[in-house]
Amino acid sequence: MNTHPSDIPVPGPARFDDELEAWVLTSYADVRAALREPRLTASGARGGGDLDRAGHLEFRAAAAAAAAGMLDGWPAGLEPAARDMARALPAERPVDLVSELAGPWSAEVAKRLLCPGSDMARMATLAGEVFAAAAEPGDEALQARAAQATLELARAFSGELAAFHVQAFVALSETLPCFLANAWLALLNDPASAAMLRAEPGLMAAAIEELLRHSGPARAQFRRATGEVALGGVTIAQGGRVALMLAAANRDPEQFPEPDRLDFGRGAARHLAFGDGPHACIGGALVRAAAAAATAGFIECFAGAHLQGPVEWRGGFAIRAPASLLVSR
Ligand code: HEM
Helix, strand or coil, X not given: CCCCCCCCCCCCCCEEECCCCEEEECCHHHHHHHHHCCCEEECCCCHHHHCCHHHHHHHHHHHHHHHHHHHHCCCCCHHHHHHHHHHCCCCCCCEEHHHHHHHHHHHHHXXXXXXXXXXXXXXXXXXXXXXXXXXXXXXXXXXXXXXXXHHHHHCXXXXXXXXXXHHHHHHHHHHHHHHHHHHHHHHHCCXXXXXXXXXXXXXXXXHHHHHHHHHCCECEEEEEECCCEEECCEEECCCCEEEEEHHHHCCCCCCCCCCCCCCCCCCHHHCCCCCCXXXXXXXXXXXXXXXXXXXXXXXXXXXXXXXCCCCCEEECCCEEEECCCEEEC
């Protein structure tokens, strides 16, 4: 089975990893407590986390209002557009669900919601560079390239919210298709759940929540301790680095019994796929709406499709998803 990349760690006690030079937290309780711990500051590639506390609260308030505005102004044609894209794919040859459906549809969502500058090809290249750095936070060359790409992307947006619009553009055009690819892989590997969703479209919201838990693309976030922190039975010294393993926490059997199994009825909304606490994702509602629309198209046309060949993965330590999903019907 391809649903569970073997390197999602099994949840257990906190341990220090010499290679990462970080405490690694994997259990649901430890990861959630760390996400809510104010003395562990966000030190990832996402802009919001790097602001001081007062600036960060302002950033969040403005970004949340902008995201709510995008949801209110959700273009009526987006749902049918997802279905039409899925229906237009040929049945007589294998289809790559990543490059032919998840990717182009996510690009369309990013374009319609954010209306960036006209050079979408350049914007997509830049977004790819920012995403690559977020997916592999330990790679300094990628971080340097992403810093340049972020500056160039910001010029496509105007006003005080340019930084948020860059994040939103990268998240919609890059991270959203990663989630769709992970989620659809899980459904391809579990035809009974896919068939259930096809028979009962009213399950879609619960299914998206469970797919976020089971197959969310964000696997890890890093934090740095601004003071001594006791967590998970260990003491993290001031300045210490911590890796919060979101995907592992979302498969913690103490929180989610039989965690590798898809169960649309389990009430998975407490998952940590969007983080938690002061840096929790601001785009969750947009992702849920966008994923539900695209997954409805996928389910209608590909619920019983078969995967062709083994899955190769893209991304890195922090974000990972299938590079392609070749299927036949
Ligand atoms: C499937 C897609 C997405 C996933 C898996 C995801 C995941 C996450 C996670 C795990 C965090 C927490 C980071 C931390 O704890 O340091 C986060 C933060 C954030 N996300 Fe998302 N996200 C997605 C899409 C979006 C979208 C579409 C937007 C905007 C429209 C967005 C905007 C943000 C912002 C602004 C933050 C930073 C919040 C802060 O630092 O206060 N995300 N996201």
